[in-house]
Structures are given as C-alpha cells and as structure tokens.
Amino acid sequence: MKISYYPGCTLNTVAKGFDTSARQSAVLLGFELKELVQWNCCGAAFPLTPDNVMGLTAPAKVLSNARKEGDTVTTLCSVCYNVLKRTNKVVRDDKEKRGVINNFIEEEYDGSLNVIHFLEVLRDKIGFDKVKAAVKRPLKGVKAGAYYGCMLLRPFEDMGIDNAEAPTIFEDLLKTLGCEPVEFPNKIECCGTHLAMGNEDVVTKLSGNVLSSAKNKGAEIIVTSCPLCQYNLEKSQKRMEGSVGGTQMPSLYFTQLLGLALGQDEGSLGLEKNLFDVRPVLKGKGI
Amino acid sequence: MLIKLGKENLQSEFVKLVERISGEELANCYQCGNCTGGCPVSFAMDFGPREIIRLLQLGQEDAVKNSNSMWLCVGCLQCYCRCPKGVSAAKILEALRQITLRKGDDHAQIKEIAFPFMKNAPQQAIVCGFRKFVS
Ligand code: SF4
Ligand code: SF4
Numbered sequence: 001m002k003i004s005y006y007p008g009c010t011l012n013t014v015a016k017g018f019d020t021s022a023r024q025s026a027v028l029l030g031f032e033l034k035e036l037v038q039w040n041c042c043g044a045a046f047p048l049t050p051d052n053v054m055g056l057t058a059p060a061k062v063l064s065n066a067r068k069e070g071d072t073v074t075t076l077c078s079v080c081y082n083v084l085k086r087t088n089k090v091v092r093d094d095k096e097k098r099g100v101i102n103n104f105i106e107e108e109y110d111g112s113l114n115v116i117h118f119l120e121v122l123r124d125k126i127g128f129d130k131v132k133a134a135v136k137r138p139l140k141g142v143k144a145g146a147y148y149g150c151m152l153l154r155p156f157e158d159m160g161i162d163n164a165e166a167p168t169i170f171e172d173l174l175k176t177l178g179c180e181p182v183e184f185p186n187k188i189e190c191c192g193t194h195l196a197m198g199n200e201d202v203v204t205k206l207s208g209n210v211l212s213s214a215k216n217k218g219a220e221i222i223v224t225s226c227p228l229c230q231y232n233l234e235k236s237q238k239r240m241e242g243s244v245g246g247t248q249m250p251s252l253y254f255t256q257l258l259g260l261a262l263g264q265d266e267g268s269l270g271l272e273k274n275l276f277d278v279r280p281v282l283k284g285k286g287i
Numbered sequence: 288m289l290i291k292l293g294k295e296n297l298q299s300e301f302v303k304l305v306e307r308i309s310g311e312e313l314a315n316c317y318q319c320g321n322c323t324g325g326c327p328v329s330f331a332m333d334f335g336p337r338e339i340i341r342l343l344q345l346g347q348e349d350a351v352k353n354s355n356s357m358w359l360c361v362g363c364l365q366c367y368c369r370c371p372k373g374v375s376a377a378k379i380l381e382a383l384r385q386i387t388l389r390k391g392d393d394h395a396q397i398k399e400i401a402f403p404f405m406k407n408a409p410q411q412a413i414v415c416g417f418r419k420f421v422s
Contacts, residue, residue, distance in 0.1 A: 009410040044414035048362060048381035050310040055418070079411050154364040164368060190327045190363035196408060197416030198395055202331050202359065209327075227409040 003121060004066055004073045005033035008080040009041045015077075015227035015253075017270015022076055022118060022255040024269075028262045029126055029134055036073070038065045042083040045194075053100050059087035060101045064109035072114040074121050076255065078226035082151035085115040086158045117152065117161055118255070119169050119225065128176045136263030138178030141285050144257070145182045145214035145222045146170035149229045150190050164188075173254065174223065177261040186213035191232040200239065207236035211247045220281050222251045234275040250278040288350070296346025301386075305343055309382035315372050316340045322366035322376045332356040336366050336376035343379070357383040358394050358420070388422040395420035 003026075011019040026033045039062050047055030063084060066073040075081050091098050092111025102108055116124070122131055148167055156164035167188070171181035189210060192203030211233060214222050224230045233251045240246035252274050259269045260282070271277065296302075306313060316337075323335035333354035334342060342351050357380045366376040387394070395416065405413065 009414070014407065014409050041410070041414060043418065044411040045362065045418045048375075048378050049308050049385055050378075051308055052385070077411065079415070150361075150363040150365075154368055156368065190361050190365075193361045193363075194412050194415040194419055195328075195359070195361060196412050197400060197404065197420070199359070202328060205330075206327055206361075228412050228415075231409050231412065 001031040002034045003031060004070045005035050006039055006062060006066060006073050006075045006080060007035060008075060008077045010227040011077060017273050018076055018227060018253040018255055021259040021269045024264045025255055025258045025262055028264060036066055036069060042080045044079055046083045046086045053097055056087050056090060056101055057104050059083050060091055060109060061105045063088055063113050064107040067109060067113045072116060074116050074118050076118045078149060078151040081117045088113055088115050089158055119173060120161060122173060123169055128172055132176040135177060135261045137261055137287060139261050139287060140178045142179045143182050143218050143220045144174050144179040145184050145219035146174055146187060147210060147222050147224050147229060148188050149226055152225060153188060177257060182214060182217045182219040184214045184217040186210045191229045193228055196232055203232050204236045204239050207232045208240060211249055212245055215247050215249060221278055222249055223254050223257055224251060225254055238275060248276060250276040250281055252278050290345055290347060292345060299346050299348060301348040302343055302346050304386060305379060305382050308385055309378040311375055311378050313340060313344050316374045317372060319371060321369045325365035325369040327363060328359045328361060332359050340376060340379060356380060384419060391422050393421045
C-alpha cells in the first residue's frame with residue numbers, strides 16, 4: 001500500500017527525525033509514505049477571519065496538486081494537518097470562495113481530497129492491533145504523556161479526528177507500543193506556538209505548565225505530534241534549567257517512539273537532535 | 288476605568304469593521320467569561336477575550352487598540368470551543384490584528400528578530416509569526 005504524503009517545510013529541515021522515523025516505521029508496517037511530487041508551504045496558519053481568502057491559496061495549491069496523485073493525503077505535523085484539512089473544507093463547501101481560489105491558483109480543485117493525519121493512518125488504515133503485532137521492542141512500563149496541543153483537535157467540527165475535550169487516539173497508540181499513558185490536565189492546552197518569535201516568557205510559562213502538569217501525574221517522557229510543540233517544550237525546559245519547578249523531561253515525536261518500538265535502526269530516528277534524550281529512560285527500564 | 292458612552296462609540300465605523308472582518312456579531316456575547324477562563328494567555332493580556340468583547344460592545348476603540356491582547360492571542364481556539372453562544376473571540380482578535388496590519392503597521396520588525404531564532408526555529412514558527420505580526 002502507498003499513501004501520498006505531505007511533509008511540509010519543517011519536516012524537510014529542522015524536524016528531519018520526525019520525517020525519517022515515520023517513513024521507516026511505515027516500511028516496517030508494510031506500507032509506503034510516498035512524498036508528493038510537487039508541494040509548497042501550507043502557510044502555517046489557517047486564516048481565522050473569513051474574508052482572508054488569500055491565506056487559503058497556498059494550502060489550496062497543495063491540495064490541488066495532491067489530488068492529482070490520489071484521493072487521500074496524509075501529513076505528520078499537526079499544523080499542516082489543521083491548515084490543509086480546514087482549507088479543504090472551505091473549498092468543498094463554499095462555492096464562491098472555491099471560484100476565487102481556483103481562479104488565483106489556476107487550478108480546478110473541488111475539495112474532494114481526503115486529508116488524514118498519520119495517527120489516523122495507523123488507527124484506521126493499518127489498525128492499532130496490527131501495529132501491536134509488529135512491535136519488536138515493547139516499551140514496557142514507560143510512563144508517557146501524550147501531548148495533543150491545539151491543532152490536531154480544534155475546532156472539532158472541522159478536525160473530527162477525536163473528541164476535542166477528551167481525546168484518546170494518542171494514548172491508544174502509546175498503549176499498543178507497550179507504554180503506560182499518563183492522563184494529565186494540560187494535554188490539550190497550547191504550548192505558546194508562534195509567540196516563540198519575540199515572546200519567550202509567555203512560551204516558557206505555557207510550555208512549563210504542560211510539562212509540570214505531565215510530570216505531576218507521573219510522566220517520564222512527553223510525546224508530541226508537532227515540531228513547534230516539540231521546539232517550545234524543549235527550549236522552555238532549557239530556559240528553566242536549574243530554576244524551581246523546572247523539568248528535564250525527554251520530549252520526542254510519536255513516530256520516534258513508534259520506530260523504537262518497531263525495532264527501527266536508531267540511526268534513522270533522529271534521536272540525537274532531541275535536547276533531552278529518551279534512551280536513558282528506556283535503559284533504566286531494561287529496554 | 289472611566290468609559291464615556293455615546294452614539295458615536297456604540298455605532299462607530301471601527302466596531303462595524305471588526306464585525307465585518309471577523310464575521311462575528313458582538314451582541315451575541317452575554318459576558319459569561321468562559322472564553323477568558325479557558326484562554327491560556329489571558330494572564331498576560333491587558334484585557335482577556337471577554338473584556339475585549341465588552342469594550343467593543345461599548346465602542347471603546349482606543350482601549351482595545353492600545354492593549355496587547357491581540358498580539359498575545361495564540362489562536363488556540365479554546366475560547367471558541369468553550370463559548371456557550373458559539374462566539375469566536377479568536378476571530379475577533381484576528382480581525383483586530385488584520386485591521387492594524389492592513390494599514391501597514393507591523394507588530395514585528397524582521398531585522399530585530401534574533402538570528403539564532405531565525406536559524407534554529409521550526410520554519411512553521413517563522414511563517415506563522417510573520418503571518419500574525421507582519422503585513
Ligand atoms: S464565552 Fe462566549 S458568551 Fe461567554 S464571555 Fe466569552 S465570548 Fe462571551
Ligand atoms: S484563541 Fe486566543 S483568545 Fe482564544 S483562548 Fe486561545 S489565546 Fe485566548
């Protein structure tokens with residue numbers, strides 16, 4: 001099986017490990033993530049005001065090109081997923097905007113693509129039971145906090161991947177890998193996102209709240225699905241190093257954890273780029 | 288805070304513009320405060336989302352424009368998800384940003400952004416930051 005795959009800018013550059021670990025995991029699970037022949041940046045923010053049609057053109061171009069290669073596209077970054085899925089809905093349901101967008105990008109796209117997150121590929125196309133059967137190195141006893149953040153889930157009527165207030169898809173995956181998922185209150189709260197540009201104090205506070213909330217519930221590691229969440233969680237811990245309430249929690253992409261459990265070659269996981277290494281935690285559990 | 292109310296505030300062009308760009312009707316908000324309760328950055332805002340909407344309902348253009356609230360909103364949509372009236376404070380704050388940016392008043396100067404950030408940050412942070420802060 002082949003699934004069209006949209007990496008997005010960040011996975012092509014600073015979050016390479018997120019990309020390579022997912023591609024390798026797919027191979028180990030018996031399918032291929034086939035990178036789109038032609039793609040561009042999604043714009044990294046779904047335009048919130050309805051009159052901003054210009055902000056929809058970049059993602060619409062991605063969707064239109066992807067449609068030429070198949071009926072489904074998957075992506076790993078929560079933000080790309082949010083922007084592509086929401087834009088797709090606008091193109092599909094709003095005839096007037098569809099016309100304007102198509103005119104501008106010189107395409108005839110109708111919104112008929114199916115945009116799914118890689119977590120949905122694992123749950124709905126492969127099946128968590130099959131993932132479980134492929135696990136070679138169960139991550140037994142690892143207490144992991146599944147951090148959703150905002151973009152995977154909200155707004156519910158557009159995203160629909162899971163219950164927006166009490167999602168479980170992430171924890172369900174962690175369970176199949178052998179982990180003990182930890183329920184923590186801030187799992188759907190914001191990391192501070194683009195405020196990393198010029199407003200680090202607010203980011204440190206928001207990410208710090210996420211980390212301490214997970215830690216207080218017993219998490220040893222925290223698992224992400226967005227390079228910006230990953231960056232903010234790691235940098236905030238660095239900034240808080242040595243201060244009261246500071247944490248030292250390994251944070252990594254869910255595909256890196258998946259790769260570890262599937263027995264992927266560690267060299268292709270990009271773990272060395274993570275600021276807090278997960279391997280000592282695994283070692284401590286005899287994994 | 289002393290607020291002067293008059294027809295010129297309540298029916299000001301500015302308030303109409305906010306409603307038009309955001310697509311939200313300010314009168315729909317009945318001030319329950321759920322949005323501010325769920326907002327992760329209200330602690331740092333001069334006015335939380337509920338207060339911003341109240342000030343707009345009362346036509347207080349200057350107070351709203353001079354506050355830092357619009358630049359701190361992270362667009363997380365907790366306000367919208369929790370609003371019993373289906374109001375999106377996120378859209379209203381985005382409209383306020385758009386009104387400023389569309390005049391060419393940038394909130395961030397590209398040359399002032401720290402080099403290590405530009406070099407190491409995820410591309411998405413830079414693209415998103417520019418979209419929110421630069422015209
Ligand atoms: S939650 Fe909705 S109704 Fe309540 S104060 Fe906020 S915007 Fe107004
Ligand atoms: S979208 Fe903005 S106003 Fe709404 S909860 Fe998030 S930060 Fe607060």
